Amino acid sequence: MSAPASVATPQARLNPNGPGAAAVLAAGIGSLAVAVFAILADKVAAIKTLMNFYTPTGPLSGVTTCAILAWLAAWFILHRRWRTRQISSRSNTVALILLFLGLLLTFPPIADLF
Amino acid sequence: MEITVRGLWTMIHGMGFGALYLMACSGALVELYRRYGSPLGPEIKEADERFMRIYLTSMAVLAWLAVLSGAYIIYPWYRAVPPPGTADLAAFPQRLLMSSPSTYSWHSIGMEWKEHVAWLVPISITMAAVVFSQYRRSLRVHPELRSAVFAFVWVSLLAAAIAGFFGAMLNKNAPVNGGPTISIVEGEQK
Numbered sequence: 689m690s691a692p693a694s695v696a697t698p699q700a701r702l703n704p705n706g707p708g709a710a711a712v713l714a715a716g717i718g719s720l721a722v723a724v725f726a727i728l729a730d731k732v733a734a735i736k737t738l739m740n741f742y743t744p745t746g747p748l749s750g751v752t753t754c755a756i757l758a759w760l761a762a763w764f765i766l767h768r769r770w771r772t773r774q775i776s777s778r779s780n781t782v783a784l785i786l787l788f789l790g791l792l793l794t795f796p797p798i799a800d801l802f
Numbered sequence: 803m804e805i806t807v808r809g810l811w812t813m814i815h816g817m818g819f820g821a822l823y824l825m826a827c828s829g830a831l832v833e834l835y836r837r838y839g840s841p842l843g844p845e846i847k848e849a850d851e852r853f854m855r856i857y858l859t860s861m862a863v864l865a866w867l868a869v870l871s872g873a874y875i876i877y878p879w880y881r882a883v884p885p886p887g888t889a890d891l892a893a894f895p896q897r898l899l900m901s902s903p904s905t906y907s908w909h910s911i912g913m914e915w916k917e918h919v920a921w922l923v924p925i926s927i928t929m930a931a932v933v934f935s936q937y938r939r940s941l942r943v944h945p946e947l948r949s950a951v952f953a954f955v956w957v958s959l960l961a962a963a964i965a966g967f968f969g970a971m972l973n974k975n976a977p978v979n980g981g982p983t984i985s986i987v988e989g990e991q992k
Contacts, residue, residue, distance in 0.1 A: 703940045708933045708947045715929035715954055719922045726918045744878030752873060752921050759925055777946035784953055787922070791957060794918040796911050 706770030709779045714766055716783030718759025719790030725751040725758075727799050803989065807981035808879050812973060815876055819868035820966050823923070826861050827959040833857075834952060841942045851938045858931035865924035865958070872920065872969075879978050880913070895976035908975050912968035920965035926958035 729739045729747040739750025792798050805813070833854060837846055884894045891898040899909040930951050934941065941948045 703937065703944075705944050705947050708937055708944065708951075711929045711933050712947065712950045712954065715925050718925040722918055722921045722925075742874070745873055746881060748873055748877065748917055751918070752869075755921065756925075780946050780950035783950060787926070787954060787957055790922060791919065791961065794915060794922075796914040 704772060704774045706773040706775050707767055709775040710766035710770045711763060713779045713783040713786075714759055714763035716786030716790075717762040718755060720786040720793070721755040721758040721790075722752065723790045723793030723799070725754050726794060727802055730799065731802060803987040804983050804985050806979050806983050808876075809977065809979050810984060811871065811875050812978045815868060815871045816966070816969050816973070819864050819871060820962065820969065823861060823864045823868060824959065824962050824966055826857070826864065827927075827955065827962060830854075830857060830861060831952070831955055831959065834955065838939070838941050838948060839952075841945075843942065846939045855931070855935050855938070858927065858934050862924060862928045862931045865927050865962075868962075868965075869920050869924055873917070876978055877917065879980065880972075893980050895972070895978055898976040899972070905975050908968075908972055912972055916965045916968040916972070919961045922961040923958045923965070926954040926961075930955050930958075 725739070728735045729751050730736070736747050739747035739754070741753055742749040837843055837850065837854075879895075881896045882894050884891060884897055888894070891901055896909055896913070899905045899913075933947070933951050937944065937947070941951070
């Protein structure tokens with residue numbers, strides 16, 4: 689079982705995991721952002737009005753546009769900070785937690801608990 | 803044999819983009835695990851990597867087309883508000899579902915979940931396509947990164963399945979229909 693690790697190390701060093709970790713964590717942030725903006729638009733009347741970017745689609749247009757912008761902004765910032773670095777696998781764990789939270793919090797019976 | 807413009811768009815959104823994404827996603831997972839699941843996996847040729855890059859990018863395009871057509875073409879028809887006093891709600895699917903206790907939850911749970919969870923799909927698969935294009939075979943030597951990308955692809959499959967299931971059930975209970983009619987085949991009257 690030591691062979692894969694010895695094969696992995698030099699190549700991983702040549703190709704740092706930073707850009708990949710940035711993309712993964714940003715996707716987790718984007719996923720949670722969808723749920724957070726949806727809950728805010730559902731619970732706060734002023735935000736619901738603000739999120740109405742395109743009237744035929746209603747607040748969903750603002751919720752998803754803001755979430756996509758949050759995802760892309762997070763990706764851009766993290767990529768710039770991590771592009772040449774080797775990042776701890778904890779960032780991937782955090783990304784997966786954010787993704788599962790996003791999945792759970794978009795489920796209406798759970799979102800309605802807030 | 804006829805179909806309305808709204809019905810045609812719903813079919814393009816659900817079957818053209820959504821169902822095709824679901825099928826493509828299961829294929830992508832098989833291929834990713836088979837070729838990139840282990841550092842000691844089979845040899846990967848340049849052509850295979852190029853194919854996989856195009857495949858994942860096409861999936862990302864499909865996912866974006868599905869959510870954008872859903873949110874900006876079909877959803878406005880779904881949530882249209884009928885004029886006061888309208889008795890026939892067939893052209894107003896959301897109001898039709900909300901008008902009966904037996905169908906109310908298709909909207910309050912089904913559509914409310916579908917309209918949000920579906921957006922996890924393009925986010926996840928776009929990330930997977932970009933990471934794959936950047937790392938390609940060296941993904942094999944980044945086990946944590948590889949596992950995270952695979953998990954996002956799995957969740958994109960789950961989210962697309964949720965959206966697809968509720969989309970089908972919503973359209974069964976309150977079809978999005980209307981607009982000009984397109985005649986596909988002229989039938990012979992007997």
